Amino acid sequence: MPPTPRKRLWAVLPAALALTLAACGGTGTGAGAGAGDTPASGAAPADLTKALDTPVTLTFWTWVPNLDKTVALFEQRYPNVKVNVVNAGQSADEYTKLQTAMKAGTGGPDVAQVEFFALPQFALAKQLVKLDDYGVASLRPKYTASAWSQVNFAGGVYGFPQDTGPMVMFYRKDILDRLGLQPPKTWQNFADAAEKIHADDPRNFISSIDPGDAGGVDSLLWQAGSRPFQTVTPTQASVNLKDAGAAAWSALWSDLLRRKLVDPVPGWTNEWWQGMGSGRYAMWITGAWAPGSMSTTIPKTAGKWRVAPMPQWKAGDQVTAENGGSADVVLTTSKNKTAAVAFAQWLNSDPVAVKSLSDNGLFPATTGLLADPAFLDAPNSLFGDQRPNKIFAESSARVGTGWQYLPFQVYANSVFKDTAGQPISTGSDLAAGLTAWQRRIVEYGEQQGFQVTSG
Amino acid sequence: MSTFSPSAPPGDVRARAPGTVRGVHGLLFFTPFLLVFLVAIAAPLLYAVYLSFFQDRLVGGVTFVGLDNYRRALTDGLFHAGLLRVALFLAVQVPVMLGVALLAALAIDSGRLRFPGVFRIGFFIPYAVPSVVAALMWGYLYGRRFGLVGDIGGWLGTTLPDPLGRSWMLASIGNVVTWEYMGYNMLILYAALRAIPGELYEACQMDGAGEIRKAWSIKIPALRKALLLATVFSIIGSFQLFNEPNVLQSLAPSVVTTSYTPNMYAYNLAFNGQQFNYSAALAVVLGAITAIIAFTTQGSANRSGRSR
Structure with a gap:
C-alpha cells in the first residue's frame, strides 16, 4: 500500500466521499458466535484449523479495495466462519479508530490491517496477539526476508505480512x-x-x-x-x-x-x-x-x-x-483469537488466497508467488x-x-x-x-x- | 408519563399544591434535555478535565501528575503559535464575514431586489455544504497549475501568488470559511430585520428618510443583539478551526503543519501521539480562552449598549 494513501482523497472527489461514508459506518464488533477461545499458549497449527470448523463470526478491518473477494474464497472453504469486512478508513484514519477501540476495550475488530511502520507501536502497547504462541514461526520461509523482519518486534512475531x-x-x-x-x-x-x-x-x-x-x-x-x-x-x-x-x-x-x-x-x-x-x-x-x-x-x-x-x-x-506494505494483526481484545489467527494465516499464506490478493492489486509478500513463473511472466x-x-x-x-x-x-x-x-x-x-x-x-x-x- | 410518580396515579397529583405540580411538570419537560446535556456535554467535559491531571506514557503507564500538563501548555511554543494564528484569523476574517453578511441581509430586506428568495437561498446554500467538501472543492480552485487560480493567471498572462503558499494560506482558509458561513450569519441578521415593527419604518418615511438613512438609523441599531450573537458564534468557530486547514494540509503539508491551529495540534497529539492527557489539558485551556473572549465580547457589548 502507498505510504500516505489518504492523499488519494485528492485524486477522485467521489471516492473521497465514499471513503468518508465508509469511515463513518466503520464500527465493528468483536463479538463472536460463542466459539470457546483457546488461551494464547502453544496452540499448534492443528488447533488453528480446528478453530475454523466451529461456527464463529470475525470482524476484519482493512482498506484494501476488493479484499472481500479473497474473504469470500475463505468463507467458501470454511463455511462455519463468517467474516465481516469493514473499511474503517485508510492508514492513520484506521489507527485512530483502532487506538480508540483498544483504549475503550470494546468495539475493536478481531483482525486488522496495519502498515509495517505502525506495527511496533501497537505491539509495544500489548494490543497485538503474539503469534509465536500459535506456532507460526514455521511460516518464516514462506515470506520474503524483509517482510518477515517487519512483522517482528522485540523478538516476537505480531502479524502476517499481507503486501510489500x-x-x-x-x-x-x-x-x-x-x-x-x-x-x-x-x-x-x-x-x-x-x-x-x-x-x-x-x-x-x-x-x-x-x-x-x-x-x-x-x-x-x-x-x-x-x-x-x-x-x-x-x-x-x-x-x-x-x-x-x-x-x-x-x-x-x-x-x-x-x-x-x-x-x-x-x-x-x-x-x-x-x-x-x-x-x-x-x-x-x-x-x-x-x-x-x-x-x-x-x-x-x-x-x-x-x-x-x-x-x-x-x-x-x-x-x-x-516503501509501504502492511500486515494483518490479531487484536488482544478479540474474543476468538484462535479463529482470528487461523483466518489471518490462511488469508496471507494459503496459495489460493495470496494469488487472489495479488490479482486484486497487492504486491505479494510470499516467496512462493514471487518465484512462480506464471506471476513473473505476467504482462x-x-x-x-x-x-x-x-x-x-x-x-x-x-x-x-x-x-x-x-x-x-x-x-x-x-x-x-x-x-x-x-x-x-x-x-x-x-x-x-x-x-x-x-x-x-x-x-x-x-x-x-x-x-x-x-x- | 407514569414513570415520574410511580407511587401514585397521575390523577392524584392534581390534588396536591398547585405550585408543586407545576414544578413537577416543569421538571418533566426539562428532564430529556437535562439527561442529554449531562451525558453528551457535561460528562465528556468533566472527563476531559479529569484526564488532564494524568499522564499515560507508552513506557510507564498512567500516573497522576497534577497540574504538570497545564504547566507544559504554558510553555509550549507550538501551542502558542497556533493560538496566535487563530487570533489573527479571528481579527481579520470575522469582521469581513459579518460585514458581507450584514450587507447581504440589508440588501435582501430592502425590498429592491427582484427575487429576494433566490438570493436568500443562494447565499445560504454554501452553509449546507459540509466543510470537508467545501475545503476539497476550494482546494481544487486554488490549484496554481490546473485550478481556477492557474487559469486566471494564464488569462492575465502572469503568475498569481500561490494561495496555498506560506504567506497566503491563512487568507485562503479565511476565504473558504467566509464562503461557508456568510449565508448562515446573513440569515441570523435577516431574521432580526424581519422582527422590526413596521410602524418604525412608517414613522421614518413620514420624517422623509431614504433607504440608507433607514438602514443606518433603524435597522443597524435593531441588529445589535443579532450581530453580537453572530460575533460570539464566530469567535468560537475561529478558535475551533480544524476541518478546513486539515483538508488543505494534503495540498500543502509543509505550510499547514500539525500544530497549525490549536485544535489540529491537540488532535495530532491525541491520535498520532497517544498523548490523550496533554491533549485534554490543551482542550481545557483552549475552551477557557474561548469562553473568556466570548464573555468579554458579550459583556463589553452589553455595557456599551446600556450607556447609550
Whole structure:
C-alpha cells in the first residue's frame, strides 16, 4: 500500500466521499458466535484449523479495495466462519479508530490491517496477539526476508505480512528516448538526467519529492544505507538521522532541490496526477504497488511506462528498500483469537488466497508467488512489452537488511512535515531538516518514558 | 408519563399544591434535555478535565501528575503559535464575514431586489455544504497549475501568488470559511430585520428618510443583539478551526503543519501521539480562552449598549 494513501482523497472527489461514508459506518464488533477461545499458549497449527470448523463470526478491518473477494474464497472453504469486512478508513484514519477501540476495550475488530511502520507501536502497547504462541514461526520461509523482519518486534512475531512495496524506478520511456537518455543506473546519473530534463523544458522535472511524506524519505534513506531508527529493547530506542547514509541522501537531494531539478510538491493530489499523466514528471521511484494506481488514475499513459531497478549509490550495487506494505494483526481484545489467527494465516499464506490478493492489486509478500513463473511472466499493458514482475521480484530479494521502525513511528512520521518537510519545500539544507526531525522524535520518545539515544 | 410518580396515579397529583405540580411538570419537560446535556456535554467535559491531571506514557503507564500538563501548555511554543494564528484569523476574517453578511441581509430586506428568495437561498446554500467538501472543492480552485487560480493567471498572462503558499494560506482558509458561513450569519441578521415593527419604518418615511438613512438609523441599531450573537458564534468557530486547514494540509503539508491551529495540534497529539492527557489539558485551556473572549465580547457589548 502507498505510504500516505489518504492523499488519494485528492485524486477522485467521489471516492473521497465514499471513503468518508465508509469511515463513518466503520464500527465493528468483536463479538463472536460463542466459539470457546483457546488461551494464547502453544496452540499448534492443528488447533488453528480446528478453530475454523466451529461456527464463529470475525470482524476484519482493512482498506484494501476488493479484499472481500479473497474473504469470500475463505468463507467458501470454511463455511462455519463468517467474516465481516469493514473499511474503517485508510492508514492513520484506521489507527485512530483502532487506538480508540483498544483504549475503550470494546468495539475493536478481531483482525486488522496495519502498515509495517505502525506495527511496533501497537505491539509495544500489548494490543497485538503474539503469534509465536500459535506456532507460526514455521511460516518464516514462506515470506520474503524483509517482510518477515517487519512483522517482528522485540523478538516476537505480531502479524502476517499481507503486501510489500519493494522499490523500483518507473520511468517514461518516450521522454527518455526523446532526450536520448538511458534510465539512470546511479544517483549521479539521476542528477545528470534531472538537469537535462529540466533544461529541455523548465516546466518538467525528473520527479517530485513530497514534503509531507515521511515514508517516501524513509525508503530513500533506507536504500542509502541509513538505519536511523533502532529499537534496542522495548523501552530503549535510538534515533540517528545524521549517519553516513542520511548525509549522502541529504547532500544529493539538497542540491537537486536548490537547483530546482526536482519538484517539491505533495504526491497523490489532483495536480500531481495531472503532472504524472502529462509528462511533467519523467519518473516515479516508489514501491511495486504503484502500477494498480497508475493504470486506474492515468490510463492514457499506458504503454509509455517502463520499469528499471532504482538508481544505486555505488555503481554496480543492487541495493533496494521497501516503501509501504502492511500486515494483518490479531487484536488482544478479540474474543476468538484462535479463529482470528487461523483466518489471518490462511488469508496471507494459503496459495489460493495470496494469488487472489495479488490479482486484486497487492504486491505479494510470499516467496512462493514471487518465484512462480506464471506471476513473473505476467504482462502489464502499462509497461508495453515489458514483464515488470521480474524486476519487482528482484528488488524484493535485494532489500537492504536491518531496517527498523520506532515503537512510536506513527507520531514520528506525523511530524515529518513540521520539520524535515520544511527545507524540502523551500529548497534549503535537508540535513538541518533531518536534525530538527530527530530532535522532535527524541523529545517525544523521552516524554513517553523511553530511553532514547541519539546520533 | 407514569414513570415520574410511580407511587401514585397521575390523577392524584392534581390534588396536591398547585405550585408543586407545576414544578413537577416543569421538571418533566426539562428532564430529556437535562439527561442529554449531562451525558453528551457535561460528562465528556468533566472527563476531559479529569484526564488532564494524568499522564499515560507508552513506557510507564498512567500516573497522576497534577497540574504538570497545564504547566507544559504554558510553555509550549507550538501551542502558542497556533493560538496566535487563530487570533489573527479571528481579527481579520470575522469582521469581513459579518460585514458581507450584514450587507447581504440589508440588501435582501430592502425590498429592491427582484427575487429576494433566490438570493436568500443562494447565499445560504454554501452553509449546507459540509466543510470537508467545501475545503476539497476550494482546494481544487486554488490549484496554481490546473485550478481556477492557474487559469486566471494564464488569462492575465502572469503568475498569481500561490494561495496555498506560506504567506497566503491563512487568507485562503479565511476565504473558504467566509464562503461557508456568510449565508448562515446573513440569515441570523435577516431574521432580526424581519422582527422590526413596521410602524418604525412608517414613522421614518413620514420624517422623509431614504433607504440608507433607514438602514443606518433603524435597522443597524435593531441588529445589535443579532450581530453580537453572530460575533460570539464566530469567535468560537475561529478558535475551533480544524476541518478546513486539515483538508488543505494534503495540498500543502509543509505550510499547514500539525500544530497549525490549536485544535489540529491537540488532535495530532491525541491520535498520532497517544498523548490523550496533554491533549485534554490543551482542550481545557483552549475552551477557557474561548469562553473568556466570548464573555468579554458579550459583556463589553452589553455595557456599551446600556450607556447609550
